[in-house]
Amino acid sequence: MHKNPRFILLAATLVAAAFSAVSAAPIVSRLTPPSDLFSFKDPSPPYISRFLPGQRFDLQATISPDANQNIAGVKFYVDTSEVVGSITLVRATVAGLPTNTLVATLRAYSNLTPGVHRLTVSATQLPDGQSVIATGNFEVVNLGAAVGNPKAKNLIVMIGDGMGIAHRTAARFVLNGVSQGKALAPLAMDTFPVTGLVQTCSLNSIVTDSAPGSSCYSTGNKNNNNQEGVFPDDTLDAFDNPRTEYMGEFLARTQGKSLGIVTTADVFDATPAAWAIHTQARGNGTGICDQYLDEATVKSNLTVLLGGGRKWFLPSTTAGSARNDSTDYVLSAELATGWGVAAGALDATRDLLADFQKVGFAYAANATQLKALPATTGKLLGLFALSNMNVASDKIDGRRGSPAVVNEFGFPDQPMLDEMTDAALTILAKNPAGFVLMVEGASIDKQAHNMDTDRWILETIEFDRAIARAKAFAAANPDTLVLITADHECAGVNIIGASTVTQASLNSRANSGGGAAQLRDPSVVGTYDLAGFPVYGIQPDGYPATTNPDRKMLIGYAAGSDRYEDWQSNPRPIQDTQQPFNSTAPLNSYPSDPTKRKTAGGFFIAGQVPGSSAVHTASDIPISAYGRGAALFTGTMDNTDVFFRAMKAALVGADTTVAER
Numbered sequence: 001m002h003k004n005p006r007f008i009l010l011a012a013t014l015v016a017a018a019f020s021a022v023s024a025a026p027i028v029s030r031l032t033p034p035s036d037l038f039s040f041k042d043p044s045p046p047y048i049s050r051f052l053p054g055q056r057f058d059l060q061a062t063i064s065p066d067a068n069q070n071i072a073g074v075k076f077y078v079d080t081s082e083v084v085g086s087i088t089l090v091r092a093t094v095a096g097l098p099t100n101t102l103v104a105t106l107r108a109y110s111n112l113t114p115g116v117h118r119l120t121v122s123a124t125q126l127p128d129g130q131s132v133i134a135t136g137n138f139e140v141v142n143l144g145a146a147v148g149n150p151k152a153k154n155l156i157v158m159i160g161d162g163m164g165i166a167h168r169t170a171a172r173f174v175l176n177g178v179s180q181g182k183a184l185a186p187l188a189m190d191t192f193p194v195t196g197l198v199q200t201c202s203l204n205s206i207v208t209d210s211a212p213g214s215s216c217y218s219t220g221n222k223n224n225n226n227q228e229g230v231f232p233d234d235t236l237d238a239f240d241n242p243r244t245e246y247m248g249e250f251l252a253r254t255q256g257k258s259l260g261i262v263t264t265a266d267v268f269d270a271t272p273a274a275w276a277i278h279t280q281a282r283g284n285g286t287g288i289c290d291q292y293l294d295e296a297t298v299k300s301n302l303t304v305l306l307g308g309g310r311k312w313f314l315p316s317t318t319a320g321s322a323r324n325d326s327t328d329y330v331l332s333a334e335l336a337t338g339w340g341v342a343a344g345a346l347d348a349t350r351d352l353l354a355d356f357q358k359v360g361f362a363y364a365a366n367a368t369q370l371k372a373l374p375a376t377t378g379k380l381l382g383l384f385a386l387s388n389m390n391v392a393s394d395k396i397d398g399r400r401g402s403p404a405v406v407n408e409f410g411f412p413d414q415p416m417l418d419e420m421t422d423a424a425l426t427i428l429a430k431n432p433a434g435f436v437l438m439v440e441g442a443s444i445d446k447q448a449h450n451m452d453t454d455r456w457i458l459e460t461i462e463f464d465r466a467i468a469r470a471k472a473f474a475a476a477n478p479d480t481l482v483l484i485t486a487d488h489e490c491a492g493v494n495i496i497g498a499s500t501v502t503q504a505s506l507n508s509r510a511n512s513g514g515g516a517a518q519l520r521d522p523s524v525v526g527t528y529d530l531a532g533f534p535v536y537g538i539q540p541d542g543y544p545a546t547t548n549p550d551r552k553m554l555i556g557y558a559a560g561s562d563r564y565e566d567w568q569s570n571p572r573p574i575q576d577t578q579q580p581f582n583s584t585a586p587l588n589s590y591p592s593d594p595t596k597r598k599t600a601g602g603f604f605i606a607g608q609v610p611g612s613s614a615v616h617t618a619s620d621i622p623i624s625a626y627g628r629g630a631a632l633f634t635g636t637m638d639n640t641d642v643f644f645r646a647m648k649a650a651l652v653g654a655d656t657t658v659a660e661r
Helices: 005-023 036-040 165-176 210-219 247-255 285-299 333-339 352-358 367-371 392-399 404-409 417-428 443-449 453-476 503-510 639-651
Strands: 027-032 057-064 070-078 087-091 102-109 115-126 131-140 154-160 194-199 258-266 302-308 362-364 380-383 435-441 480-485 493-499 553-557 621-627 635-638
Touching (some): 027 115, 057 070, 070 087, 210 247, 285 302, 367 417, 380 417, 435 453
Parallel strands (some): 154 435, 258 435, 302 380
């Protein structure tokens, strides 16, 4: 039987550490950046931590001295040279380490020399004078020399949160239809000339969440689940982890580019925050949104921020505010000084909305105001809901004269994602140095978690309409690279077939209480040739007239939780627990989870996972590219490779001779 030498080395290391704890100390239990050389004594690829020439990142080590001893004389070396800089020592606060364990940190290191570098930490304990040396490695990626190929001035990264291959396929079927086995028209994302596959694992799991699933694209490095823009450490402070410089920070510092972030989620959410915010706690919304202003506007030239999340910008004394000191931060002096950022404050009563406007941001509270922005607008903050925006299905219903859901949420005039994308591009294009723009279709994921099929399909269509706007911009500005991908797949979605009956018949069965026999027998669920080609009528606004046509497409979930199903659209979404007024009427009358809806038909489907929500999967996800440097995005790649290929297009240049489909 083949045995992975890394696992053998890990076991040996743990045994040795156990003996060392008794007989010899100090011990280095963590060395950052992470590496297989440190963890498994394996110096060979893959190199876990990789950086651009000149990209900044922190060096850190966790060191435990023997009992009644103290750590002194900590030094970091790269290759054979001592790293010059201030090293701070703070007490480790996570459970399971000796009480006198220290964390040693040197902030904002960078290296200009491509290649693999050895990172060494040395320390001495006093008073007995015993010492320790531990070694890891990291790679500075060689992007190659510029050879006359044009560079990408603008980078647009479109992230369909949770969007796997089947999500794309389902949206194509609904939007454009199929006749005799051929799609009648492509999605906008289907027209991108280059497509590859992306592997999505996080630093600590084969299944990522959205924080590391997004920040891999913006930093080029793996993060632990729940963490963004940082490596893990051994303190409980949510904002003091070792940092990695973001794409937006690097390009603002070196080239003067602007950063834009657009999402249909709350702007504190993991995917948007992972382009500008450094924290190990993706849920700490007060500090995250403060950091947008106090750091990202300065370090990343953040110029556009659009989405939901007004609750973090209102003083805690205002109804609907979620600001509180427990999710805020005050940075240590060494971190603030090392990275040249503001220290922050525990300021729950801060009016962050007013503070954005004080530094020159125009503010749009709804779609009408977004559309009416003056042509002279140079910076833009748009917050269109207290938390996550309503999904496309409910926004479209509101625009068509059925506004019950958006009215009950309190925000009947929300923009669509393509409208937000247009507004962002108009402002960002004013920077002659170029820009980085991240656009997220957030509720593809959120509604897939809820196994709300029709809502995530319309979310994918909304996202595709935004992609069309980004492509049109790139066609008019050929120095632009547009990427479409996801942070992960959600719910194990796949298309199982189509209903074989009319909506009237399906509706009768769904309300009959006949259980599974009424809703799963072959006379209802058509597989293989019985599935046929479902037809959805599309209205002039670009969305289906109904998501309940006769013989509609049916979706299954391989990573779903328990639910009731009747194969019909849900008139109201599942409760959104992030909404400030979720526990009061009318929002508290919405179904709390997928076992509290569609119960009349009695068709109970047992899930594969615990809890009341579908989960992310470890499946590879597609990436599609258009514009300058698109040819770089072929084949199967790690999610961190996307960063380096995009930065190659921006910093070195790349051949772009790829024919459009």
